[in-house]
Amino acid sequence: MTDDNSILKEDDTQNKVFSADKKPLLEIRGVTKTFGSFVAVNNVDLEIYKGELFCLLGGSGCGKTTLLRMLAGFESPSSGQILIDGKDMSDVPPYERPTNMMFQNYALFPHMTVEKNIAFGLQQDGLAKGEIRDRIDDILRLVELQDFKKRRPQQLSGGQRQRVALARALVKEPKLLLLDEPLGALDKKLREQTQFELVNIQEKVGVTFVVVTHDQEEAMTLSSRIAVMHEGKFVQIGSPTEIYEFPENRLVADFIGSANIFDGTVIARSGKNLQVATEIGNFYVESAVEVSEGSEVYYGIRPEKIHLSMQTADESEENKVVGIIDDIGYLGNNSRYKVRISNDYKIDVTVPNQVRPKNLKHHISLQDKVYLNWDASSAMLLKK
Amino acid sequence: MTQTNLPNEPAPNFIQSFRRLLNRFQSSWKTIVVLVPFVWLLIFFLAPFFIVAKISVAELVISSPPFSKMIEWIDGGIVTIRLVFDNFIYIFEDPLYARTYLNSIKIASISTLFCLLIGYPVAYGIVRSSRTSKPLLLFAIILPFWTSFILRVYAWMGLLADQGTINNLLISLGITDTPIRMLYTEFAVYIGIVYTYLPFMILPLYANMEKLDATLNEAAADLGSGPINTFIKVTLPLTIPGIIAGSLLVFIPATGEYVIPDLLGGGNVQMIGRQLYNEFARNIDWPVASAVAIVLLLLLVLPMAVYQHYQGKAAEGL
Numbered sequence: 158m159t160d161d162n163s164i165l166k167e168d169d170t171q172n173k174v175f176s177a178d179k180k181p182l183l184e185i186r187g188v189t190k191t192f193g194s195f196v197a198v199n200n201v202d203l204e205i206y207k208g209e210l211f212c213l214l215g216g217s218g219c220g221k222t223t224l225l226r227m228l229a230g231f232e233s234p235s236s237g238q239i240l241i242d243g244k245d246m247s248d249v250p251p252y253e254r255p256t257n258m259m260f261q262n263y264a265l266f267p268h269m270t271v272e273k274n275i276a277f278g279l280q281q282d283g284l285a286k287g288e289i290r291d292r293i294d295d296i297l298r299l300v301e302l303q304d305f306k307k308r309r310p311q312q313l314s315g316g317q318r319q320r321v322a323l324a325r326a327l328v329k330e331p332k333l334l335l336l337d338e339p340l341g342a343l344d345k346k347l348r349e350q351t352q353f354e355l356v357n358i359q360e361k362v363g364v365t366f367v368v369v370t371h372d373q374e375e376a377m378t379l380s381s382r383i384a385v386m387h388e389g390k391f392v393q394i395g396s397p398t399e400i401y402e403f404p405e406n407r408l409v410a411d412f413i414g415s416a417n418i419f420d421g422t423v424i425a426r427s428g429k430n431l432q433v434a435t436e437i438g439n440f441y442v443e444s445a446v447e448v449s450e451g452s453e454v455y456y457g458i459r460p461e462k463i464h465l466s467m468q469t470a471d472e473s474e475e476n477k478v479v480g481i482i483d484d485i486g487y488l489g490n491n492s493r494y495k496v497r498i499s500n501d502y503k504i505d506v507t508v509p510n511q512v513r514p515k516n517l518k519h520h521i522s523l524q525d526k527v528y529l530n531w532d533a534s535s536a537m538l539l540k541k
Numbered sequence: 542m543t544q545t546n547l548p549n550e551p552a553p554n555f556i557q558s559f560r561r562l563l564n565r566f567q568s569s570w571k572t573i574v575v576l577v578p579f580v581w582l583l584i585f586f587l588a589p590f591f592i593v594a595k596i597s598v599a600e601l602v603i604s605s606p607p608f609s610k611m612i613e614w615i616d617g618g619i620v621t622i623r624l625v626f627d628n629f630i631y632i633f634e635d636p637l638y639a640r641t642y643l644n645s646i647k648i649a650s651i652s653t654l655f656c657l658l659i660g661y662p663v664a665y666g667i668v669r670s671s672r673t674s675k676p677l678l679l680f681a682i683i684l685p686f687w688t689s690f691i692l693r694v695y696a697w698m699g700l701l702a703d704q705g706t707i708n709n710l711l712i713s714l715g716i717t718d719t720p721i722r723m724l725y726t727e728f729a730v731y732i733g734i735v736y737t738y739l740p741f742m743i744l745p746l747y748a749n750m751e752k753l754d755a756t757l758n759e760a761a762a763d764l765g766s767g768p769i770n771t772f773i774k775v776t777l778p779l780t781i782p783g784i785i786a787g788s789l790l791v792f793i794p795a796t797g798e799y800v801i802p803d804l805l806g807g808g809n810v811q812m813i814g815r816q817l818y819n820e821f822a823r824n825i826d827w828p829v830a831s832a833v834a835i836v837l838l839l840l841l842v843l844p845m846a847v848y849q850h851y852q853g854k855a856a857e858g859l
């Protein structure tokens with residue numbers, strides 16, 4: 158189901174986004190934000206197009222929330238410009254911006270019913286009573302909370318509150334909807350379910366979403382594009398597939414998913430492949446990037462891209478290594494092996510458990526000698 | 542193998558009974574905790590109240606104590622109980638008392654309003670101040686309690702008197718030739734009450750506002766609401782419990798205030814606290830004084846009941 162979705166989204170991405178003739182909805186130009194001597198956001202540039210579901214992904218303190226708050230108008234940039242629909246937002250207070258925000262703690266008004274919470278924003282726009290009522294009904298139908306109109310926020314469950322917060326922000330039909338850790342307060346099962354709901358709702362209403370999250374899985378399933386942030390800067394911007402399969406540097410490779418990473422030196426190019434010398438052998442990586450011989454790089458391979466077998470691999474295989482099983486983590490769907498290559502180096506390998514083990518006995522056990530191999534096209538060349 | 546340890550053997554009798562005692566004590570611990578406020582209120586509130594109530598239905602007599610006995614034993618074992626409601630009738634018939642009660646309530650109400658008008662922005666400012674200055678500001682609010690209340694009222698006498706600091710300043714600045722009369726006026730009483738009771742307004746308001754989620758203001762702004770509208774629609778409704786608590790803490794003691802109207806109002810400002818003192822200490826009419834106190838109590842129970850009712854409703858809703 159996840160795979161289907163991501164394929165769909167990739168098509169969408171190509172249709173909706175990178176069309177060069179379209180003007181971006183949101184432009185961030187050289188924005189910096191400092192608090193005293195601390196630089197929260199460091200000279201970032203970004204363009205987001207209409208209909209995108211864009212994710213700002215990073216660990217705590219990376220500046221993602223500060224950037225979001227600058228978009229909403231709660232913080233003003235120390236330098237740089239934010240343009241929405243071509244209009245400079247520098248002197249526009251939050252209550253006059255075409256943005257709406259869904260807060261991390263939802264910030265629902267405790268003294269108002271669900272209905273009044275949602276009506277609040279519409280009343281500010283001076284809409285007629287009848288229209289307000291209709292729009293509340295429509296949005297409550299969208300988030301499936303029709304029967305909860307008269308409830309107070311504290312009489313709702315966490316998931317229901319989350320949907321009220323979403324409805325309250327969406328009902329204003331903003332050009333840009335900002336979501337601060339939208340699923341952070343929900344438990345795991347509910348979060349997985351809500352992820353897809355959120356994507357569905359976004360597709361239905363067509364509003365541009367900017368989501369802040371620290372959860373890479375959430376970012377991967379939700380977004381059409383992701384910007385990975387670290388120490389106030391964007392480390393890489395791209396589609397979930399790009400970010401996962403072609404991380405540009407070690408930080409992204411490490412932060413998104415997990416990876417075996419080795420220090421290496423480029424020694425030769427043979428056709429599409431580069432040959433990289435590492436501490437545990439010479440390996441190939443497919444790369445179109447021009448890298449001169451002798452440059453220092455990182456060589457990376459993700460655990461699930463490695464093929465593990467008890468027999469020695471074909472002569473034709475590009476990347477081979479032999480090791481001893483050091484540790485086994487049985488996760489049910491997968492098994493995770495730590496394979497010792499030398500005294501200093503271990504490689505993580507993830508193997509899907511496609512066949513139920515006979516008599517509850519796993520066919521690979523500790524101290525077994527195993528042969529690992531992987532394709533050059535699956536390996537990653539990371540900048541140093 | 543000989544058994545030296547007998548873990549299942551029952552403990553000796555006295556230990557068992559001690560344990561049972563301990564258990565019983567523990568189970569009754571909850572009862573004891575709940576009992577403490579009841580005992581306290583019984584001794585220091587309910588008992589004095591009944592004594593005052595008893596005196597209020599007695600008659601003035603020249604004796605010590607200066608009131609008639611409620612229960613008397615007459616020869617032959619006949620018990621008579623005398624309840625005299627003349628004192629209450631007297632209070633209701635003499636317009637002086639009605640006027641004094643109304644005046645007290647008026648002065649207390651206006652003072653409460655001013656305390657609210659000053660205290661609300663002060664409390665709001667403290668809540669919004671930086672983490673370092675917040676404890677300092679709160680400390681400054683509580684600081685006046687460290688000096689005697691009477692002393693602070695006397696200080697106001699010095700400030701407000703005809704030859705006082707304020708008048709001297711005004712005359713030396715040439716704003717006025719003759720001193721402006723401030724001391725022994727209602728104005729002085731308002732100043733005294735507002736000054737004295739302001740902390741009782743600020744502290745509950747502060748406690749209430751401190752709990753408010755600051756992101757609610759951001760959410761309101763985000764939804765298109767300007768600062769003034771946000772205050773009216775979000776902040777104010779959520780601070781009503783604090784407003785009510787602060788107002789009652791000011792209004793109730795201000796109504797029965799004696800020292801401030803006596804020292805700052807002189808004989809010109811009639812408040813029920815002074816009247817009560819006069820009946821009790823000057824006229825030595827304990828029964829009337831007690832009746833005055835009982836009526837005052839009933840007048841003040843009313844707003845308390847309203848508050849309790851509101852709090853109950855708020856607890857349901859929030």
